[in-house]
Amino acid sequence: MTVFDRSERLIWAGRSADYAASFARLCAHTVPQLLDAAGVVAGTRLLDVGTGPGTVAVAGRARGASVTAVDADPGMVDMAARAVPDADVRVGILPELPFADGTFDAVTANFVVNHVGRPREALTELRRVLRPGGRIALTIWAAPPAPGQALMGRALRAGGAVRPPHLPAGLAPEDDFPRDESGLTALLDAGGLRDAACETLRWNHRVGAEEWWSGPAAGVAHVGALLSSQTPEVRAEVRRQYDLLGAEFTTPDGLLGLPHAALLARARH
Template sequence: MGREWVTVDEGRAAVPETPFDESERRTWAGSAEAYAAGFARLCAYPVPRLLDAAGVGEGTRVLDVGTGTGSVAAAARARAARVTAVDAEPEMVRSAARAVPDADVRTAALPHLPFPDGEFDAVIGNFVLNHVGRPAAALRELRRVTAPGGRIALTIWAAPAAPGQALLGRAVQAAGAVRPAHLPTLAPEDDFPRTAHGLATLLRAADLAEVTCRQLSWNHRTTIEEWWRGPAAGVASIGQIVISQPPAVIERIRHQLGVLAEEFMEADGRLVLPHSALLAVGAVG
């Protein structure tokens, strides 16, 4: 599983975990297999662009934060980078360690990383900011562990959501499902606009330089069975909403998904779902 944790700069003020963070831990607990069977392929699309943006190549010291099942870590190792990867969910850590056996993979969660200042040349966070309760504090921690001259490259889902990304939410709404109370949203004081300007502003507030942000758009090809499998297993917030409903409502959600998916269906029955994300990069001075 990699090296033991190290104690780093004990004088730094601790950032308390929020209700959103606690909810995220529960949401993703034990979800690695179900995530790998569905949403992981979707989330892997930006990986080559993230590595390019961060300048990852042979010998680059890379940190992959929120590695999930290891897509970024594996792609960075394929470029002969020296890879460290972390995730808050132990099952994800085990999955990533199997996928990238020559990487240092360990359990850790933002905004507290067990690394010295300036440890990495490139830090990658593929959709990780969507899953932290204090994005600004998370970015400050990413900056801390990045060496001077290094780069931080991040993706988040764009808002408003692209039509394919919104499909599951539309099915939930059409079925009359109610968001459960145990799924808090981000506190208003910690949130930021999920736009290119909003994400770039967040990076600049963390004292990153040369900040750029652009939108990525792509069509995700899948089947309705695969697209339903993750939510039905409770993967991500949308999955937690689904499995918290009574059986009759879950069946209505699945029916509505089938109805609404018709506009995205090709002649062979496969779905083509438009998605968009924001990719931002900044340099440490």
């Protein structure tokens, strides 16, 4: 396990309810396109990796798929199991999944590869559990980030937040890859997958300012870990900057309209 992996386990431990109440709705936006890209229909044996509260698993089951779902965090597993009671939901951590070779027709990973320390190993493992000819579809956030996704980072910088020594800035250079269409396609190729293709999805996430703040304020994700490590004075200044910068995105009905961009990739075993 890499330093990045250990940090991710700590960041997400005990955050399932806070994630579900804040960022989960944002990440749900890509689910229909993700399932289409994976070819999920009635009867598909689907593995959803990094299922979180079970959003993809629920949607896959609604299509008639036979769903198995895993997540590294036991709290997320409990939440997903309640959301999809007739699915096989268990703890599973990349790059070592508890399944035999070729078990599944399709594998999905919605905003998961950005949370693993060795993405190429993760893709190789996802390929292993796919049957020959099976399809994989995954999403990650594009970089540089879209303006709405960058709002919290801008507020942290403007508020004087300082990265603590225990929080890694990112992957080790030898494990990282460009977060663009060509970079993600090359990662799939390196994982031994065929016919890799990638597209960029863009949308405006409409959300209340308090809901959007609530995730980081509760320590959710990397941005939340960074915020929670600051002094009370810095956190207060970050909030002030967030309110000022958020005015750029405030719509006439008082919600934030936050532009986001994600990469959706697909490939075959």
